[in-house]
Amino acid sequence: MSTQHRIGGHVSTQGGFLAALDAAGRIGANTIQIFGANPVQWRAQVPDEDTAMRFKDEARSRGIEPIFLHAPYLINLASEKGNLAAMSKTLLAKHLEIGNALGAFGVIFHIGSRGDRSEKNAEQMVVESLDAITRDVSDGRLIIENSAGAGNLVGDTLEEIGSILLGLNNSRIGFCLDTAHAFAAGILTDFSVGGLDAFAEKIDRHIGLSKLWAIHLNDSKVPAGSNKDRHENIGEGFIGGEALGRFVTHPAFSQVPLLLEVPGFDDAGPDKKNIDIVKSFFVRNE
Numbered sequence: 260m261s262t263q264h265r266i267g268g269h270v271s272t273q274g275g276f277l278a279a280l281d282a283a284g285r286i287g288a289n290t291i292q293i294f295g296a297n298p299v300q301w302r303a304q305v306p307d308e309d310t311a312m313r314f315k316d317e318a319r320s321r322g323i324e325p326i327f328l329h330a331p332y333l334i335n336l337a338s339e340k341g342n343l344a345a346m347s348k349t350l351l352a353k354h355l356e357i358g359n360a361l362g363a364f365g366v367i368f369h370i371g372s373r374g375d376r377s378e379k380n381a382e383q384m385v386v387e388s389l390d391a392i393t394r395d396v397s398d399g400r401l402i403i404e405n406s407a408g409a410g411n412l413v414g415d416t417l418e419e420i421g422s423i424l425l426g427l428n429n430s431r432i433g434f435c436l437d438t439a440h441a442f443a444a445g446i447l448t449d450f451s452v453g454g455l456d457a458f459a460e461k462i463d464r465h466i467g468l469s470k471l472w473a474i475h476l477n478d479s480k481v482p483a484g485s486n487k488d489r490h491e492n493i494g495e496g497f498i499g500g501e502a503l504g505r506f507v508t509h510p511a512f513s514q515v516p517l518l519l520e521v522p523g524f525d526d527a528g529p530d531k532k533n534i535d536i537v538k539s540f541f542v543r544n545e
């Protein structure tokens with residue numbers, strides 16, 4: 260495995276941001292995703308300079324980079340309720356500031372559900388909100404994650420995400436592909452080499468492969484097209500290890516940071532065993 264490959268996962272910040280770096284070390288991760296604040300709270304605070312500095316220094320000296328933040332689940336930029344959409348915008352902006360303080364590459368987020376809004380209307384609203392956030396916070400990247408597609412969730416197709424990115428035309432906004440969500444949404448079900456070629460080509464056409472800044476590498480507990488968001492350990496789900504091995508070693512995806520959000524073999528989240536399985540995919544191919 261080349262040391263260039265960035266393989267890691269979502270790790271807990273229980274015990275502080277530095278504890279997340281320790282957790283990364285334990286599971287053999289050289290890239291991580293963390294929550295910048297409690298993911299089910301509307302409150303969030305930018306860490307003080309001392310804490311942020313120590314985190315950045317330690318991450319650098321331990322070779323853990325890039326760092327990604329995952330935004331709170333509360334965020335819904337397409338909400339029909341005006342106050343919820345406005346609160347979501349404010350909260351996402353705050354997490355972007357937290358990410359900047361911690362030296363993160365960017366903040367990965369779900370767009371949310373449009374309820375009874377039309378797709379066009381929801382898209383327009385999302386574009387306006389993201390535009391405003393990048394004007395208010397002068398630095399840092401926002402990374403749209405594809406959804407599994409249940410309940411009018413926005414962003415379950417490459418076309419829809421591409422249309423939002425095109426509407427923005429903003430170099431600070433990119434794309435995170437979640438394999439389990441794509442599988443459940445029915446947009447990535449053929450993991451043959453030809454199928455992956457076609458999928459990569461489709462990303463390039465609608466979004467641009469240069470906008471693919473992170474991959475949430477997850478197996479799926481539910482079958483293709485089920486629209487449910489249920490992650491499984493690598494090789495234990497409906498996608499399977501062989502398919503995921505072909506996926507991560509495909510030239511379009513092999514250089515993109517891989518972040519696992521799997522339940523873990525001991526139900527304690529992404530673990531060394533899952534990460535070692537992913538590393539073995541690269542060893543077999545080199």
Ligand SMILES: [Zn+2]
Nearest residue numbers: 404437475520
């Ligand atoms: Zn994800």
